[in-house]
Amino acid sequence: MSKVLYSPKVETYTAPTSYCPGCGHGQLHKIIGDAIDELKIREKIIFVDSVGCSVFAYKYFDCDHIQVPHGRAPAAATGIKRLMPENVVLTYQGDGDLAAIGTAEIIHAANRGENISVFFVNNAIYGMTGGQMAPTTLIGQKTTTSHTGRDEQVVGYPIKVCELLNTLEAPIYLERVAMFDALHIRQTKEAIKKSFRIQLKNKGFSLVEILSNCPTNWKMTPEQSMDYVKNEMTQEFKLGTIRDKEFCQK
Amino acid sequence: MGLEEKVAFIKGNEAVVEAALRAGVNGFFGYPITPASEISEGMAKAFWENLEAIKKGGKPRYPDYQIFLQMESEIASINAVFGGAATGKRVMTASSGPGMSLKQEAISFMAGAEVPAVIVNVMRGGPGLGNISGEQSDYFQTVKGGGHGDYKVLTLAPNSVQEMADLTSLLFNLTDKYRSPGILLADGYLGQMKEGIIFPETKTEFTDKSSWCLNGAKNREKHVVNSLFINQDELEAHKIRLKTKFDLMEKNEIRFEEYKTRNAEIIIASYGVVSRIAKDVVDTARKEGMKVGLIRPISLWPFPQEKIRKLAKKTKAFLTLELSFGQMVEDVKLAVNGQCPVHFYGRYGGNLPTEEEIIKQIKKIYKKK
Ligand SMILES: Cc1ncc(C[n+]2csc(CCOP(=O)(O)OP(=O)(O)O)c2C)c(N)n1
Numbered sequence: 001m002s003k004v005l006y007s008p009k010v011e012t013y014t015a016p017t018s019y020c021p022g023c024g025h026g027q028l029h030k031i032i033g034d035a036i037d038e039l040k041i042r043e044k045i046i047f048v049d050s051v052g053c054s055v056f057a058y059k060y061f062d063c064d065h066i067q068v069p070h071g072r073a074p075a076a077a078t079g080i081k082r083l084m085p086e087n088v089v090l091t092y093q094g095d096g097d098l099a100a101i102g103t104a105e106i107i108h109a110a111n112r113g114e115n116i117s118v119f120f121v122n123n124a125i126y127g128m129t130g131g132q133m134a135p136t137t138l139i140g141q142k143t144t145t146s147h148t149g150r151d152e153q154v155v156g157y158p159i160k161v162c163e164l165l166n167t168l169e170a171p172i173y174l175e176r177v178a179m180f181d182a183l184h185i186r187q188t189k190e191a192i193k194k195s196f197r198i199q200l201k202n203k204g205f206s207l208v209e210i211l212s213n214c215p216t217n218w219k220m221t222p223e224q225s226m227d228y229v230k231n232e233m234t235q236e237f238k239l240g241t242i243r244d245k246e247f248c249q250k
Numbered sequence: 251m252g253l254e255e256k257v258a259f260i261k262g263n264e265a266v267v268e269a270a271l272r273a274g275v276n277g278f279f280g281y282p283i284t285p286a287s288e289i290s291e292g293m294a295k296a297f298w299e300n301l302e303a304i305k306k307g308g309k310p311r312y313p314d315y316q317i318f319l320q321m322e323s324e325i326a327s328i329n330a331v332f333g334g335a336a337t338g339k340r341v342m343t344a345s346s347g348p349g350m351s352l353k354q355e356a357i358s359f360m361a362g363a364e365v366p367a368v369i370v371n372v373m374r375g376g377p378g379l380g381n382i383s384g385e386q387s388d389y390f391q392t393v394k395g396g397g398h399g400d401y402k403v404l405t406l407a408p409n410s411v412q413e414m415a416d417l418t419s420l421l422f423n424l425t426d427k428y429r430s431p432g433i434l435l436a437d438g439y440l441g442q443m444k445e446g447i448i449f450p451e452t453k454t455e456f457t458d459k460s461s462w463c464l465n466g467a468k469n470r471e472k473h474v475v476n477s478l479f480i481n482q483d484e485l486e487a488h489k490i491r492l493k494t495k496f497d498l499m500e501k502n503e504i505r506f507e508e509y510k511t512r513n514a515e516i517i518i519a520s521y522g523v524v525s526r527i528a529k530d531v532v533d534t535a536r537k538e539g540m541k542v543g544l545i546r547p548i549s550l551w552p553f554p555q556e557k558i559r560k561l562a563k564k565t566k567a568f569l570t571l572e573l574s575f576g577q578m579v580e581d582v583k584l585a586v587n588g589q590c591p592v593h594f595y596g597r598y599g600g601n602l603p604t605e606e607e608i609i610k611q612i613k614k615i616y617k618k619k
Pocket residue numbers: 051052053054070093094095096097098121123125126127128129134
């Protein structure tokens with residue numbers, strides 16, 4: 001006879017989502033929802049939705065939301081958190097959103113040490129607009145605006161956001177995770193919970209970069225795309241803790 | 251300055267600061283730009299003084315005022331305003347010229363998502379970097395919706411330091427009442443000029459924002475502040491709701507000043523700093539036997555269209571004065587609707603027309619008649 005050891009009541013993540021089959025966004029939504037439920041902070045959450053495939057996040061989580069202009073989530077989150085310090089404020093941003101149009105906002109929010117949690121979904125592409133090159137697109141990776149593969153001589157190299165933010169004094173916690181197997185999914189959830197805990201303790205800025213996939217625009221099966229994250233993306237974007245200033249139990 | 255003080259001799263920009271603090275502003279997010287910077291500086295000073303007082307264990311002078319932040323750009327400032335105001339707090343920013351251009355995307359979002367906030371534009375010369383004197387060349391940007399999509403922005407145009415304060419307070423009340431962003435459209439002259447003012451006891455009318463503001467979904471349904479409606483019918487329904495609200499503002503929030511328009515043969519239409527010169531011109535012209543009057547729109551949107559239409563029935567001509575190529579004049583023409591000629595005289599680059607220049611224009615119109 002089997003015994004149920006752990007079965008949390010799902011409160012926050014209320015999906016079904018309308019992401020493509022096998023897309024990392026759906027997976028990550030569930031992880032974030034579980035993290036919120038396990039920490040029992042749903043009633044405190046103010047979720048800042050950015051512009052990208054996750055623009056409809058407000059439909060999938062049963063908590064307060066604001067949907068803001070492309071790239072500006074860290075600025076909006078700043079306004080929210082400074083006026084509502086008792087709430088838990090998170091931004092959920094893609095690589096186009098955070099590392100291209102919103103580069104200034106993320107650097108300055110990090111530099112001010114805003115007490116917010118940033119979840120940065122790096123899928124190396126502009127998913128929502130149909131697969132154009134992102135700042136994080138790998139060298140040689142084909143997209144609709146780099147159809148012979150990203151040529152670093154013409155358009156430069158992939159931006160490593162965690163490493164970039166690691167040059168600043170203020171950030172407390174910077175971690176890069178992935179979701180291609182059970183172990184990494186667990187690590188992703190732990191990192192997200194840790195980011196929330198840092199905020200709950202008023203320690204300051206944290207960012208979790210989640211390496212994700214886009215089977216549709218990568219023109220791969222979900223399985224192939226998982227392998228691509230595991231074998232190719234992690235070569236360029238090394239997994240692990242980039243900064244942990246305040247040793248804080250995971 | 252403290253709340254107990256009732257009179258002051260201050261700059262227009264400082265009057266905005268005082269009025270905002272007295273209106274219970276909770277947050278200010280800015281980025282420096284001339285000629286609006288004194289607003290950021292004044293808000294910063296009040297914030298740091300508040301903090302000092304708290305550190306010393308005392309009571310802050312403005313207990314509601316929680317945060318001043320100088321952001322990394324006008325884009326960041328207005329988005330912090332968007333986020334902050336979505337929590338139901340009173341939030342504002344101030345800028346000019348290029349900074350106002352950068353803010354337009356978020357103003358469109360705020361109008362769409364129905365988030366109130368006060369935005370001050372101390373107009374400078376344009377286009378491009380233009381210069382830092384006062385112009386009125388942002389009229390179109392402000393009242394015709396400088397950002398994308400259909401929306402309207404409540405726009406109030408002061409013409410004195412006193413009104414810089416009065417209209418700031420009023421704009422906080424109105425933006426809250428209608429859940430919509432509003433712009434105080436001043437200019438470099440008004441921002442920088444010093445005058446004596448009396449602080450009005452403008453009642454702060456707090457509206458109940460509990461049905462939509464973001465403060466955590468505790469014992470209630472979640473709140474979503476959003477301008478995205480991907481379904482065509484949903485967007486249409488949302489826009490019909492917005493339009494109903496804008497129509498209501500047009501019905502209830504028109505403000506203007508009239509001066510000697512009864513039996514006037516020529517009516518000057520002007521707002522802001524120019525309307526002060528225009529008022530003197532009315533008196534001078536009348537001394538010379540020319541029956542001149544003045545209509546000064548105070549709300550630029552909603553525009554006193556009906557008032558001007560009625561005036562046009564009785565007068566012989568309009569003369570619109572602006573510090574631009576002529577922007578408000580288009581709204582004057584629409585209101586007049588061919589009932590009488592509408593003339594225009596403008597100065598640019600930060601130059602103001604003199605009384606003599608304007609009188610000359612009036613004499614020209616008299617000859618033409
Ligand atoms: C100001 C502005 N520019 C461009 C767009 C169009 N746009 C929508 S989503 C997007 C890119 C999203 O890519 P990313 O942030 O990586 O998210 P993903 O869809 O990959 O999750 C762009 C360019 C927009 N909405 N607003």
